[in-house]
Amino acid sequence: MRTKSVDLKKKAVLVLILLFSLLFGTCSPRKVADFNIVLIVIDTLRSDHLSFYGYHRETSPFLSELAGQSIVFKNAYSASSWTSPATASIFTSMYPFQHGVLMGLLAVIRARRDLDMEVKVNKIPEEIETITEVLKRNNFKTYGISDNLNIGQKQGFTQGFDRFQTFNYRGAERVNDILKKWKEDIIQGGQYFLYLHYMDPHAPYHHRQPFYRPQQGKKNITIEAYDSEIYYVDQYIREAFQLFNWKENTLVIVTSDHGEGLWDHGYMGHGYTLYREEIQVPLLFYLPENKIFKEINSNVSTIDILPTVRELAGLPPEKNDVGTSLFPLIEKTEELPDQRHLFSYLWRLGTPEREEIEFRSVVYKRMHYILKLPNSRELYNLNSDTQEQSNRFGSHQKSGRYLELKFSQFLKKAKKYNPKTVFYKLSQDKLEKLKSLGYVE
Numbered sequence: 001m002r003t004k005s006v007d008l009k010k011k012a013v014l015v016l017i018l019l020f021s022l023l024f025g026t027c028s029p030r031k032v033a034d035f036n037i038v039l040i041v042i043d044t045l046r047s048d049h050l051s052f053y054g055y056h057r058e059t060s061p062f063l064s065e066l067a068g069q070s071i072v073f074k075n076a077y078s079a080s081s082w083t084s085p086a087t088a089s090i091f092t093s094m095y096p097f098q099h100g101v102l103m104g105l106l107a108v109i110r111a112r113r114d115l116d117m118e119v120k121v122n123k124i125p126e127e128i129e130t131i132t133e134v135l136k137r138n139n140f141k142t143y144g145i146s147d148n149l150n151i152g153q154k155q156g157f158t159q160g161f162d163r164f165q166t167f168n169y170r171g172a173e174r175v176n177d178i179l180k181k182w183k184e185d186i187i188q189g190g191q192y193f194l195y196l197h198y199m200d201p202h203a204p205y206h207h208r209q210p211f212y213r214p215q216q217g218k219k220n221i222t223i224e225a226y227d228s229e230i231y232y233v234d235q236y237i238r239e240a241f242q243l244f245n246w247k248e249n250t251l252v253i254v255t256s257d258h259g260e261g262l263w264d265h266g267y268m269g270h271g272y273t274l275y276r277e278e279i280q281v282p283l284l285f286y287l288p289e290n291k292i293f294k295e296i297n298s299n300v301s302t303i304d305i306l307p308t309v310r311e312l313a314g315l316p317p318e319k320n321d322v323g324t325s326l327f328p329l330i331e332k333t334e335e336l337p338d339q340r341h342l343f344s345y346l347w348r349l350g351t352p353e354r355e356e357i358e359f360r361s362v363v364y365k366r367m368h369y370i371l372k373l374p375n376s377r378e379l380y381n382l383n384s385d386t387q388e389q390s391n392r393f394g395s396h397q398k399s400g401r402y403l404e405l406k407f408s409q410f411l412k413k414a415k416k417y418n419p420k421t422v423f424y425k426l427s428q429d430k431l432e433k434l435k436s437l438g439y440v441e
């Protein structure tokens with residue numbers, strides 16, 4: 001009798017396991033991708049300077065062509081407004097106050113005067129599994145080339161890469177030179193993940209021909225030069241695409257780490273605030289199959305890239321991803337109601353001339369709330385005031401406070417890692433180059 005009852009129990013457990021498996025799909029193994037994955041980050045590229053995001057000029061003929069066969073997210077936001085925190089968020093699907101990468105090399109240097117030195121920068125904590133490590137663990141060969149010095153080994157960005165090279169703004173041609181050298185190895189090595197971080201739209205802007213046309217006035221000259229850098233980098237992305245024939249069997253994702261202020265709010269540059277021009281970035285997915293054109297208006301974040309890649313590649317979801325897989329939006333014919341609160345965060349070290357700052361922003365539906373701590377509050381209607389010129393906080397305090405509460409509730413509950421710090425010793429060469437880029441006076 002006893003044995004029989006044990007058998008019955010065993011059977012009942014087996015039936016339950018089977019039912020559970022059928023319900024939750026663990027029985028049917030997912031098909032892991034057999035395609036390559038290419039992630040292209042174009043530094044400092046605000047989406048509204050691309051014609052397929054409505055810009056009045058064609059600054060990126062190749063990307064426009066690619067967008068015509070891609071899933072284009074029209075309202076994509078970065079998790080911060082400068083390179084290190086924003087790119088770490090792309091790599092980890094976490095907000096900056098979670099992964100803790102708040103200080104990068106260039107910002108520290110900018111903030112300090114004693115330049116003969118070692119500087120302290122934040123590093124992506126090793127216990128966080130980055131997009132590269134996820135793919136490496138799933139048998140992708142992993143390669144990265146970054147033309148931004150903030151994205152390097154010291155700062156933890158090279159975790160999981162089989163091969164990685166970082167420069168300090170040498171230009172797209174140099175990035176592609178390395179790519180050409182690596183080409184045979186990459187192709188011979190089998191399925192790969194390739195991360196390319198181009199730098200060209202970052203200041204200082206060159207007057208790139210044949211795009212650049214002489215202008216009058218500082219603002220017009222600057223905007224023309226910025227646009228000419230987009231045109232310039234676009235040619236090299238086309239070259240890379242053709243070099244590897246990514247038309248075949250490759251998922252290509254194109255985005256940016258942050259945007260750029262072009263006197264929209266009286267200043268030029270990024271990492272100063274969280275206005276729309278600093279955080280709204282392009283985001284497109286050129287799928288390995290089904291080259292369809294689709295525009296999606298739902299608000300999304302660059303922290304959604306990693307969970308989307310997981311799902312597109314047939315990998316299981318990860319509970320630590322704060323972003324959401326965009327796969328349902330890519331698949332569905334109708335958009336879903338937009339209920340997400342998307343956050344951005346900026347913290348900047350104080351200098352003798354400039355105060356320490358902390359900004360929090362929330363995009364919800366067509367509202368954008370910006371809090372500069374301790375108590376400067378702004379609320380914009382992104383439908384009627386795309387340029388964020390008319391602060392409505394005074395007349396809509398309740399909405400603003402509600403969004404502020406959403407941020408602080410999330411901040412309180414969110415899993416946070418202790419920021420790791422590492423020391424970085426600068427060579428004279430690097431200092432000279434930083435001076436030429438305007439980082440050091």
Ligand SMILES: [Zn+2]
Nearest residue numbers: 043044083257
């Ligand atoms: Zn950047």
